[in-house]
Amino acid sequence: MGRYIIRRLLWVIVLLIIVSIVTFLIFYLLPSADPAALRAGRSPNQQLIAAIRHSLGLDKPLYVQYWRYMKGVILHFDFGYSYEYSQPVRAMIVQRLPATISLTVGAVIIWLATGLPTGIISAIRSRTLLDRTTMGGSLLAISAPVYWLGLVALYLFANDIGKVHIFDGANTYTGLTSNPGRWFGSLLLPWLVLAASFSAFYARLLRSNLIDTMSEDYIRTARAKGLPERRVIGRHAMRSAITPIVTVLGLDIGTLMGGAILVETVFNIPGVGRLAYDGIQNADLPIIQGTVLFGAFFIVIANLIVDIAYAYLDPRVRYS
Amino acid sequence: MSEPLLEVKDLRVRFHTEDGVVHAVDGISYSIEKGKTLGIVGESGSGKSVSSLTTLGLTRRFRASIDGQILFGGRDLVSMPEDQLRKIRGNDIAMIFQDPLSSLHPFYKVGKQLMEAVLIHRPVGRAAAHARAVELLELVGIPDPKTRVNQFPHEFSGGMRQRVMIAMALANEPKLLIADEPTTALDVTVQAQILALLQDLQQRLGMAIIIITHDLGVVAEISDDIAVMYAGRIVERADTESIFTRPQHPYTWGLLKSIPLLTSPRDEELVPIAGRPPSLINRPSGCFFHPRCPYVREEHKRVDPRLAPVPDSPGHSVACLLSPGVRTQIWQGLEAGRQPEELRHEYVEAPAVPAGAGVAAPGVAASGAGVASSGAAVTGVATTEVTTTDGADAGQEDES
Numbered sequence: 088m089g090r091y092i093i094r095r096l097l098w099v100i101v102l103l104i105i106v107s108i109v110t111f112l113i114f115y116l117l118p119s120a121d122p123a124a125l126r127a128g129r130s131p132n133q134q135l136i137a138a139i140r141h142s143l144g145l146d147k148p149l150y151v152q153y154w155r156y157m158k159g160v161i162l163h164f165d166f167g168y169s170y171e172y173s174q175p176v177r178a179m180i181v182q183r184l185p186a187t188i189s190l191t192v193g194a195v196i197i198w199l200a201t202g203l204p205t206g207i208i209s210a211i212r213s214r215t216l217l218d219r220t221t222m223g224g225s226l227l228a229i230s231a232p233v234y235w236l237g238l239v240a241l242y243l244f245a246n247d248i249g250k251v252h253i254f255d256g257a258n259t260y261t262g263l264t265s266n267p268g269r270w271f272g273s274l275l276l277p278w279l280v281l282a283a284s285f286s287a288f289y290a291r292l293l294r295s296n297l298i299d300t301m302s303e304d305y306i307r308t309a310r311a312k313g314l315p316e317r318r319v320i321g322r323h324a325m326r327s328a329i330t331p332i333v334t335v336l337g338l339d340i341g342t343l344m345g346g347a348i349l350v351e352t353v354f355n356i357p358g359v360g361r362l363a364y365d366g367i368q369n370a371d372l373p374i375i376q377g378t379v380l381f382g383a384f385f386i387v388i389a390n391l392i393v394d395i396a397y398a399y400l401d402p403r404v405r406y407s
Numbered sequence: 408m409s410e411p412l413l414e415v416k417d418l419r420v421r422f423h424t425e426d427g428v429v430h431a432v433d434g435i436s437y438s439i440e441k442g443k444t445l446g447i448v449g450e451s452g453s454g455k456s457v458s459s460l461t462t463l464g465l466t467r468r469f470r471a472s473i474d475g476q477i478l479f480g481g482r483d484l485v486s487m488p489e490d491q492l493r494k495i496r497g498n499d500i501a502m503i504f505q506d507p508l509s510s511l512h513p514f515y516k517v518g519k520q521l522m523e524a525v526l527i528h529r530p531v532g533r534a535a536a537h538a539r540a541v542e543l544l545e546l547v548g549i550p551d552p553k554t555r556v557n558q559f560p561h562e563f564s565g566g567m568r569q570r571v572m573i574a575m576a577l578a579n580e581p582k583l584l585i586a587d588e589p590t591t592a593l594d595v596t597v598q599a600q601i602l603a604l605l606q607d608l609q610q611r612l613g614m615a616i617i618i619i620t621h622d623l624g625v626v627a628e629i630s631d632d633i634a635v636m637y638a639g640r641i642v643e644r645a646d647t648e649s650i651f652t653r654p655q656h657p658y659t660w661g662l663l664k665s666i667p668l669l670t671s672p673r674d675e676e677l678v679p680i681a682g683r684p685p686s687l688i689n690r691p692s693g694c695f696f697h698p699r700c701p702y703v704r705e706e707h708k709r710v711d712p713r714l715a716p717v718p719d720s721p722g723h724s725v726a727c728l729l730s731p732g733v734r735t736q737i738w739q740g741l742e743a744g745r746q747p748e749e750l751r752h753e754y755v756e757a758p759a760v761p762a763g764a765g766v767a768a769p770g771v772a773a774s775g776a777g778v779a780s781s782g783a784a785v786t787g788v789a790t791t792e793v794t795t796t797d798g799a800d801a802g803q804e805d806e807s
Contacts, residue, residue, distance in 0.1 A: 304509035310465055311504075312524045312575070313497035326514050402559045403513060 091406040092395065099387045104157075106383045110376050111153050120370040122170050143170060156376065166380070167373035171365075176377035180359055186260060187358035189270065190350065191343040193278040195336070198286035203332075205286070206293030210328075211320065213298055222294070225287035237280045237353035244276060257354045277354045281347055285339065289332060296328035303327070330400045334393050341389025345382025411438035411478075412615050413462070413500075413583055418475035418485075420454070420461050427688040431457040433639035434475070439632075441582070444609065444616045446626025446647070448662065449636035452684045455619045458636075459585045461485075463502060464492045479583075498528040501576035505588035507568035511560035517544075517571050518556035524578040543574035548604060566597035573604065580612060587619045602628055623662050627651060635659050638685050638695040641714060645723035655717050655725035655734050657700045660741055678747060694728055701747035702729060702737060702755045729755075 123140040124131060140146050144155065159165040166176035205225070209218045243249055245256030254276040261269040300306065301324050309323040310316075346360025355361070359378055366374030398404050420432040432454040439445045449455045460466045462477055462484060477484040479500065484492060504510040512520060521540035525531065531539070537556070544552035547570040560568055569589060576584055586605065590598035606629050609616055620626055626633050626647065633650045635643040635658060643656040654660055661680035682699035685691050691698050693708040700707070707728050717723040718731050727734065733754050740750040 304504060304506060305512040307460075307465065308504065308510045308572075308575075309512070311463055311496055311502045313493050313495070313527055314523070315493065323512055326512070330514075401514060402516075403561050 088395075088398070088406055092391070095391050095394070099384075099391065102387055103380060103383055107157065107160075107376065107380055108153070110379045111149070111156075114372050114375060115149060118370060122370045122372060125370055126170060156373075160380075166377040169366075169371055169374050171369045171371045171374070176373045179362060179374070180377055180381055183357055183359045183362050185262060186356050187344060187346055187351070187360065189263060189274055190277055190281065190347055190356060190358060191340060193274055194281040194285065194343070194347075195340060197278050198282035198289055199336075201282070202286035202289030203293055205290035207297060207320075207325075209290065209294040210297035210301070213294070218294075222291065225290050228283045228287035229291070231284065232349075233280060233284060234349045234353050236283060237277070237350055240276055240280050241353070260354070260356045274356075277350050277356060280353075281343075281350045289335075292335065293328060293332055296331055297324055300324045300328045330397075333396060333400060337389045337393035337396065338386070341386045342382075344385040344389075346378060410440075412441045412443075412480075413617075414438040414476075414478040415458070415462075416476040416478065418458060418461065418477060419473070420457050420466060421472045422466075423470045423472070424688075429687045430639050430690060431471075431687055432461065435634075435636070435639075435641045437634050437641065437644065439583070439615050439617060441615055442609070442613050443631045444618060444629050446630030446633040447617060447619045447636060448621065448623055448626055448633060450621055450684050452638075452687065453636040454639035454687075455636045456587050459502070459587055459617060459619055462585065463496050463500060464489065494528070497524055497576070497581075498579045499581055500583045500585065501579070501581040502585040502587065503569070503572045503576050503589050506592045507565060507572045508560060508592075510572055511568060513560055516557055516559055517563070521556070521571075521575050521578060524575050528579050539578065540574075543578060544571070546577065546608070547571070547574040549574070565593050566600060569593060569597075569601050570604065573601075573608070577608065577612065581614055583615045583617065584609075585617045585619070588621070589618065590625055591620070591622070598625070605629065623650075623666055635662070638690060639687055640695065640726065642696065642727070643723075643725045644714070645717075645720065649720055649723045653717075653720055653723070653735075654738060655720075655723070655731075656696075656727050657702055657729075657737075658696050660738060661699075664741060676744075676746075678741075694726075701751050702733075704728070704755060 121136075123136045123143060123145060126139050127135045137146070144152055147155075156167060159167060164177065166180075168174065169176055169179060172179070205221055209221050212218050240254075241248060241256055244251055244253040246252045246254065246259075247256045249256065255269075255273045256276070259269070259273040261273055263270040297320075301320075303324075306319060306324055309319045314323075344359075346358060346363050348360035348364055350356070351358040351360035352364050359381065362374060363378035363382075365371070366378060394406075398406055415435060415437050417434050417436055418432055419430075419434050422429040422431055435454070435458060437445065437447075447455045447458070457466060461471075461473060462479075464484065464487070466473065467489070473485055475485060479495070484495070487495075511517065518537065518540045521543055522533065522536040525536040525539050526533070529536075541552045541556050544555055549555050549567060549570050555563075560571070563571060569592075573589075584605075589605070590601050593601060602625065605616060605618075608614075616629070618626060618630060630647045632646050633644070634641045635650070635656060637658050643650070643654065643659050645653075645655075650659065651663070654663060658680070661678070664678040665680055667677060680699060681701075685695055685698065691708075693706075693710050694700070694703075694712050697703045697707045710728055712726040712728045714724045714726045717725055725734075729737070736754055737750045740753070741747070
């Protein structure tokens with residue numbers, strides 16, 4: 088197991104290097120704008136642009152730029168300075184992290200608390216009207232794009248622009264430490280919007296897992312033992328049906344920790360996703376590189392954790 | 408005859424599916440006494456598993472209509488409420504299944520699964536239940552039970568897993584053990600071990616066993632009585648010796664002649680049963696076996712035979728329209744190594760019964776209307792056709 092983890096961690100490093108190269112290349116091959124021109128003011132002259140280009144190091148060959156960047160990352164854990172804000176990228180990401188964590192954790196709690204019970208009830212009452220209604224509704228929730236859902240939610244329920252004033256709208260994010268009540272209020276609508284499709288997806292996934300599991304021979308054995316149905320489902324069926332959910336959950340959390348770009352943008356929450364969005368808007372390569380690497384890191388680590396967790400969840404799985 | 412432990416009376420199980428009504432079990436009756444072994448034999452889809460699952464109420468949830476009675480200790484399991492039936496499951500009546508790997512939960516240690524079987528029915532502590540789990544593994548012959556109890560099912564071999572299943576079934580010393588194809592998924596050598604174990608445990612614990620199988624070889628070894636099922640019905644029922652020495656139903660002949668027995672001559676050809684088991688949604692007319700029966704006559708396609716006593720073979724009954732004499736001759740022919748085709752020409756297509764030994768005069772066995780009509784047909788006596796499905800002859804089910 089120890090050797091397995093070490094091998095996997097080495098792979099994480101290789102993977103992150105590949106991700107950084109790809110990001111670098113994409114930025115230069117398909118630039119959203121010329122970073123130097125963007126910073127040269129309204130009526131720039133060639134000299135000024137050249138000077139800015141030189142000061143940002145953009146006049147060096149690509150491999151030199153990449154090498155400089157990676158040297159900083161590997162030796163000093165330094166992700167460079169933002170072109171736009173002239174601040175260290177690492178500090179900017181760390182500063183944005185609490186908002187992203189708040190958004191992710193709250194949404195995870197909501198979608199688990201709603202999706203799992205829905206999935207269980209739908210599975211037990213499968214093919215009934217209740218099941219068909221919830222599964223039909225969940226399909227809608229999965230199909231609705233999250234930015235559209237966010238805008239509609241704001242239009243309907245936000246305190247400022249909404250038809251019915253229920254929730255705090257966009258732009259209201261407050262840090263947990265500065266005011267817990269306002270933190271909660273400002274995140275409620277983003278949580279619900281972000282959780283909607285996940286909740287629906289988890290409900291459907293658990294339902295189908297549970298229905299499959301209920302037809303397993305060992306469920307028949309559990310019933311033949313004389314166990315009450317509640318225990319047959321709660322212990323025997325759920326134990327198997329929940330395992331794939333853990334996998335998906337790990338990956339989803341990993342992805343969202345890298346920034347829920349759409350929700351953070353719609354609600355203007357100052358998280359990592361919003362930072363990435365701004366970075367792309369400003370052709371701010373260090374920010375883009377930083378947030379992409381950061382997101383990729385969370386995803387591969389989440390993958391690793393899920394794989395390790397699997398060895399504990401399913402005794403048949405052993406790594407060597 | 409002592410009081411039967413379990414008595415099944417005219418059990419019918421129908422499943423309502425999108426394709427139609429599946430007549431999985433269609434009016435079967437049997438009983439088993441304490442400490443005895445009953446073998447139920449038939450192909451897949453003959454209703455043998457459904458009938459036993461119904462005994463434990465495990466078919467209730469599948470939109471099934473269940474009629475008839477299953478009496479256990481004077482109480483009817485068919486009409487019993489779920490919460491009472493649950494107390495019998497795994498306690499007074501236990502069951503083991505075909506595939507021991509898929510029948511054990513892959514994520515729980517075998518000890519935990521054994522303990523659960525004990526704890527659900529007995530007011531004992533976890534330590535006592537754990538000790539019982541070790542004891543049970545020892546009882547079923549698993550070496551080093553103290554270590555094995557902490558292992559997962561995938562760490563056991565197929566035969567050992569089936570031993571674990573048996574141990575789990577025996578957790579509460581049931582009066583009746585239903586073994587549904589207990590050896591089918593196992594190697595031949597392991598099969599023999601499991602059967603020997605079941606016999607040994609039966610003697611030690613005095614429980615009755617219903618063993619369900621498609622393999623006559625399995626029941627030959629351990630059954631006192633055998634019921635042969637086809638398309639949801641019992642088509643022949645007798646003590647084990649009679650089934651092997653004087654089988655009466657063409658389907659039973661088919662089963663016997665399609666398996667190699669150690670006792671049969673080496674050069675004997677195996678004769679497969681042609682065709683497939685019938686659909687239980689659109690069942691054949693007349694005798695359900697007629698589409699596959701080598702000895703079918705025209706009227707067998709219209710007349711539905713009922714289980715009726717076999718003359719001169721006490722406790723033996725069969726649902727076949729051929730006359731007892733013809734049946735005896737065909738079986739003797741088969742035993743002599745002759746092919747069904749030949750025997751068909753000689754005994755079924757021939758206009759008259761050849762004079763000879765063993766042919767009962769028509770009417771002798773006429774307690775069953777089916778027998779009477781076929782007897783009449785054999786002798787060429789024109790009679791009006793007797794259809795036995797209308798229940799007029801229900802009395803012939805009684806054969807005590």
